[in-house]
Amino acid sequence: MANPRPFLAPLSRIGASSIAIPRAEIIRPSILPYQTLRCASQKSAAPKKKKKTRNTFLQYDLKHAEQFALVDAMQYIRAFEVGRNPASSKYEMHVRLRTLKNGPVIRNRLRLPHPVKTDVRICVIAPPGSKAAEEARAAGAVLVGEDEVFNQIKEGIVEFERCICHIDSLAKLNKAGLGRVLGPKGLMPSTKTGTVVNNVGVTVRNMVGASEYRERMGVIRMAVGQLAFTPEEMQKNVKAFMDTLKKDIAQMQDRISKEIHEVVLSSTNSPGFTLNGEFKNANSIPVKELSGPL
Known part of the structure; x- marks a missing residue:
């Protein structure tokens, strides 16, 4: 019968560390923190109420x-x-x-x-050769007329700070379609702003320096x-x-x-x-x- 000692010697050299499972490979159950656990019966937070918008401007106390x-x-x-x-x-x-x-x-x-x-440049839209056109020039208007004025404005030449229209030229002004050019500049004549008038001369004189x-x-x-x-x-x-x-x-x-x-x-x-x-x-x-x- 063979002696068993030669076989037991190699086996004794195998230590427990060589057959142990690495710690990194050990699977452990993870524990969820308490804050992440939620109950299905828990109600959701109520929506925040919208603040009422102010319908007046904010004013400061002057006391x-x-x-x-x-x-x-x-x-x-x-x-x-x-x-x-x-x-x-x-x-x-x-x-x-x-x-x-x-x-x-x-x-x-x-x-x-x-x-x-006092150096305000005023444009007057009035029929050429009319009494209103003469009064406008005498009062100090720098530009007076109808078709010539319309063409300059359509070309983008707006070299005046005020614009007045005689009531007889209002229909022709509206037909020319100058609102897109004069409107954004605040120069479009209208009855609300008092720039569509009968007496052009008096209006021009009042506008100079106004x-x-x-x-x-x-x-x-x-x-x-x-x-x-x-x-x-x-x-x-x-x-x-x-x-x-x-x-x-x-x-x-x-x-x-x-x-x-x-x-x-x-x-x-x-x-x-x-x-x-x-x-x-x-x-x-x-x-x-x-x-x-x-």
Whole structure:
């Protein structure tokens, strides 16, 4: 019988580590965290309620806002405009209204006691050779006629800032189809804006030096003076603008409610200063110091 020791010796050399399964290959059941376990009977979260949209413009409380007299506001504005040409920078009024977002807006034209811009180019659409055409040229219109004017506008040549149409030429103007060119520029004559008239001469004379204003996003902006204007000249212009604006608001009371919330004076290169309605106060500088050069 063969001795079994030679066979047992090689088997003894095989250790337990050589037949063990690697740890990486051991499959273990994964344990899901508690947060990922959900019950089928759990109700879904309720949808969030939509916030109601505002139908009015957001207004700020002016009780704690610093407000200035006209002379003081002009003093600070002129400090921001030092070194600039007084004729190039202008005083601007910003009137914030309490009004609805969707509603009729204020739009008008005003000739200030001291005009800000006197080189306005006006176009008049009137029959050539008519009395209206002669009155328009005498009043200072730079372009007068019908077919020639229509052809220039269709070619894209619009070298004027105002456009007036005589009532006899209204049908011909509508037939020419110039609304696509003049409409986006705000130059299309219409009866609502008072640019379709019978008396062309008077309208042109009133437009020379006149300023237009229109409500946008609850705010009305208009240039009310040049930096070279004296405080007295500015006071007359501001008063004329505010009086006309109050009349516009009164005429719209039957359709929509509008109220003046804030009046701000600024310039081309300065921030705005809220006005308190006073001309000057006890601590204001002498008016003469604001009447000279910057």
